[in-house]
Amino acid sequence: NVAHGLAWSFYFGYLKFVLPDLEEKVRNYNATRVRLSSHRLHILLPLNAAAPNKPEDEDNHVVFHENLPELQLNRAGVRQRSYKNSVYKITGHNNETYYCALEYATPLQTLYLMSQDRDAGFGEKERKEQVLLFYRTLSQILENDLECRNRFRLVLINDEHTGEPHYLSREIIQH
Amino acid sequence: NVAHGLAWSFYFGYLKFVLPDLEEKVRNYNATRVRLSSHRLHILLPLNAAAPNKPEDEDNHVVFHENLPELQLNRAGVRQRSYKNSVYKITGHNNETYYCALEYATPLQTLYLMSQDRDAGFGEKERKEQVLLFYRTLSQILENDLECRNRFRLVLINDEHTGEPHYLSREIIQH
Numbered sequence: 589n590v591a592h593g594l595a596w597s598f599y600f601g602y603l604k605f606v607l608p609d610l611e612e613k614v615r616n617y618n619a620t621r622v623r624l625s626s627h628r629l630h631i632l633l634p635l636n637a638a639a640p641n642k643p644e645d646e647d648n649h650v651v652f653h654e655n656l657p658e659l660q661l662n663r664a665g666v667r668q669r670s671y672k673n674s675v676y677k678i679t680g681h682n683n684e685t686y687y688c689a690l691e692y693a694t695p696l697q698t699l700y701l702m703s704q705d706r707d708a709g710f711g712e713k714e715r716k717e718q719v720l721l722f723y724r725t726l727s728q729i730l731e732n733d734l735e736c737r738n739r740f741r742l743v744l745i746n747d748e749h750t751g752e753p754h755y756l757s758r759e760i761i762q763h
Numbered sequence: 764n765v766a767h768g769l770a771w772s773f774y775f776g777y778l779k780f781v782l783p784d785l786e787e788k789v790r791n792y793n794a795t796r797v798r799l800s801s802h803r804l805h806i807l808l809p810l811n812a813a814a815p816n817k818p819e820d821e822d823n824h825v826v827f828h829e830n831l832p833e834l835q836l837n838r839a840g841v842r843q844r845s846y847k848n849s850v851y852k853i854t855g856h857n858n859e860t861y862y863c864a865l866e867y868a869t870p871l872q873t874l875y876l877m878s879q880d881r882d883a884g885f886g887e888k889e890r891k892e893q894v895l896l897f898y899r900t901l902s903q904i905l906e907n908d909l910e911c912r913n914r915f916r917l918v919l920i921n922d923e924h925t926g927e928p929h930y931l932s933r934e935i936i937q938h
């Protein structure tokens with residue numbers, strides 16, 4: 589049950605300390621730069637685990653704006669390891685603009701690559717159920733952490749979107 | 764089998780691209796700075812998964828020297844995500860000095876924290892066997908990647924070292 593461990597890893601190794609820290613950053617950001625439409629970190633979960641490195645490649649209505657100031661921590665021997673989040677400008681179909689910090693759930697890239705590697709013992713047909721298990725496990729973990737629970741939004745993306753060029757921006761704004 | 768997924772994640776999400784990139788960095792580093800005793804990334808695997816954030820806390824003969832230049836990549840929506848490795852100076856018991864890039868295997872921190880959280884479904888007595896499963900799985904994966912195979916050293920650390928203050932430096936140098 590790979591998704592179970594990856595959800596816990598995403599929490600203990602990242603969200604548990606990044607989400608509380610983000611709260612502070614986002615408050616300072618609104619005061620001085622563009623006004624964010626939401627304070628929450630939007631975490632994108634494509635159902636087929638195919639997470640690209642640049643959301644623009646999926647939908648050109650999702651455009652990188654700039655990075656928030658980085659957080660630096662000593663982690664497991666790496667000195668001043670850097671954690672940063674990216675703010676995107678999203679354009680809706682009525683031309684409304686929506687700014688927020690967003691990223692794909694990076695562990696889904698591992699699920700995807702494992703399903704393609706015959707040594708990893710994990711196939712394409714298990715992938716979707718693993719993404720759903722990841723989503724359910726992560727939701728429960730984050731709900732139980734008072735320091736995290738209102739600071740994120742898990743956005744399940746149904747990417748069997750035959751040729752709809754702006755499905756991603758639509759799903760983020762509508763959410 | 765949490766350790767299995769964490770080993771694959773450590774490979775696909777980190778070592779697969781960091782190890783080949785490190786080769787280049789280390790060659791430039793030797794030419795201009797301190798001479799590294801080994802080009803390999805030393806990855807520490809404490810058997811009880813208790814990986815501290817600063818190795819100095821375990822053994823003051825392992826001292827941070829400086830970071831290598833960082834690698835920046837667009838990853839899953841995060842723009843210019845930073846990957847860096849730290850060079851340490853290790854002093855042996857004959858006062859010999861040994862310089863190398865080293866870090867604890869970060870996923871072991873997840874194993875440790877999961878074993879402490881009663882919701883994670885994973886107890887302290889399974890922890891050691893999960894560390895060994897992580898070690899075996901990771902060894903196989905890295906051995907099969909020609910771009911990785913001579914660029915790392917997995918250092919299993921037996922940390923049931925009753926009061927030996929320099930067990931870590933000894934294990935790194937002797938390895």
Ligand SMILES: Nc1nc(=O)c2ncn([C@@H]3O[C@@H]4COP(=O)(O)O[C@H]5[C@@H](O)[C@H](n6cnc7c(N)ncnc76)O[C@@H]5COP(=O)(O)O[C@@H]3[C@@H]4O)c2[nH]1
Pocket residue numbers: 597598599600601602603664666669670671672693694695698769772773774775776777778841844845846847866869870873
């Ligand atoms: N030593 C070290 N230095 C790094 O820069 C690094 N980056 C990743 N890893 C380890 O490789 C594996 C794969 O990483 P992935 O990004 O898929 O998952 C990551 C990712 O989903 C999220 N995360 C961690 N750091 C960041 C970050 N800086 N930005 C975004 N997401 C992050 O939280 C998960 C667990 O992180 P770690 O528990 O630190 O260990 C990871 C993991 O075991 C690293 N290990």
